[in-house]
Amino acid sequence: MRSLRFCLQNRPVFKQQIRAVLRAGMGERVRIMFPMISSVDELDEARGVVDQCKEELSSENIAHLSNPAIGIMVEIPSVLGILDDLAAKSDFISIGTNDFIQYMLAVDRTNEKVSQFYCPHHPSVLRGINQVALAAKRHGTGISICGDMAHSPIYAEFFIGIGIFTLSVEPTYIPIIRDAVRLMNLDEAKRKAQEVLACATIKEIERILKISG
Numbered sequence: 001m002r003s004l005r006f007c008l009q010n011r012p013v014f015k016q017q018i019r020a021v022l023r024a025g026m027g028e029r030v031r032i033m034f035p036m037i038s039s040v041d042e043l044d045e046a047r048g049v050v051d052q053c054k055e056e057l058s059s060e061n062i063a064h065l066s067n068p069a070i071g072i073m074v075e076i077p078s079v080l081g082i083l084d085d086l087a088a089k090s091d092f093i094s095i096g097t098n099d100f101i102q103y104m105l106a107v108d109r110t111n112e113k114v115s116q117f118y119c120p121h122h123p124s125v126l127r128g129i130n131q132v133a134l135a136a137k138r139h140g141t142g143i144s145i146c147g148d149m150a151h152s153p154i155y156a157e158f159f160i161g162i163g164i165f166t167l168s169v170e171p172t173y174i175p176i177i178r179d180a181v182r183l184m185n186l187d188e189a190k191r192k193a194q195e196v197l198a199c200a201t202i203k204e205i206e207r208i209l210k211i212s213g
Contacts (some may be wrong), residue, residue: 001211002036003034003035003036004036004037004042004046005036007046007049008046008049008213009044010043010183011049011180012031014049015049015052015053017162018032018049018050018053018176019053019056019057019064020066020187021068022050022053022054022064022065022068022177022188023062023063023064023065024056025064025065025068026063026064026065026117027063027065027186028104028135029069030065030068030069031068031069031070031071031091031092032050032068032069032070033070033071033072033073033092033094034046034070034071034073035046035072035073035075035076035096036073036076037072037073037074037075037076037086038076038078038079038083039079040079040082040085040086040089043086043089043090044046044089046070047070047089049181050070052066052103052173054066058201065092065145069091069092070091070132071090071092071093071094071169072086072090072092072093073093073094073095073099074093074100075096075103075145076097076099076103076133076208077104077128080128080131080132081133083131083135084135084138084139084213085114086135087122087136087138087139087141088139089105090141091135091141091142092141092142093141093142093143093144093146094144094145094168095129095143095144095145095146095147095164096147096198097120097129097145097146097147097149097150098144098147098148099147100126100128100147101118101119101122101125101126101149102192104124104125104128104138105119105124105125107116107168110184119202119203120148120149120152120200121155121156121196121206121209122154122198122202122210123199123201123205126158126169126197126205129145129159129162129164130162130193130197133162133163133164134162134163135193136163137163142166143163143164143166144164144166144167144168145159145164145166145167145168146167146168146169150167150168150169150173151170151173151176151177151178153176153180154209154211155176156177156180156181156191157180157184157189157193158189158192158196158209160181160184160189160193161171161186161189161190161192161193161194162190162193168170178207191209192209195208196208196209
């Protein structure tokens with residue numbers, strides 16, 4: 001019970017936050033992203049709260065931002081079946097890899113009994129990320145990657161190879177990723193990404209990406 005789920009069940013708190021963002025963002029380029037989206041209904045409901053806040057601020061003659069970009073964070077596997085619907089309604093998409101991996105593989109990485117099953121390069125994880133990238137491209141929706149996978153040069157080459165060029169990383173990782181990207185060849189990244197996506201096993205992917213098993 002967190003993120004958007006909490007917000008939609010606690011409307012006064014949610015509206016207070018949205019109103020604050022709209023007021024503080026007056027005259028600026030502001031993006032509002034909703035985490036933990038699992039359905040189009042939730043996105044519509046959240047957008048409705050933003051619209052309601054804009055209407056209220058207008059009626060109160062309070063200066064505010066009228067056109068924030070609205071986006072979603074992809075973390076829950078249920079969205080894979082409705083990606084086109086979500087991409088068509090979103091200005092941008094960010095893939096939250098940490099939770100996406102956990103929910104995709106039914107693994108709590110903080111639980112030592114199952115943490116060994118947490119595998120960023122699982123075929124389903126990488127194919128799922130590619131599905132999101134393809135849907136974003138079809139609808140002209142901006143897309144980025146965040147989470148631990150964005151910190152790795154190995155995965156950065158895969159992301160670039162499938163057309164994701166925006167990586168959200170902590171400042172300490174910027175030099176590492178920047179240097180790795182400078183050495184990449186786009187055609188080679190595309191070729192390797194397609195080779196990886198064709199793999200059915202984790203071991204095959206580890207061989208191609210040179211990951212220690």
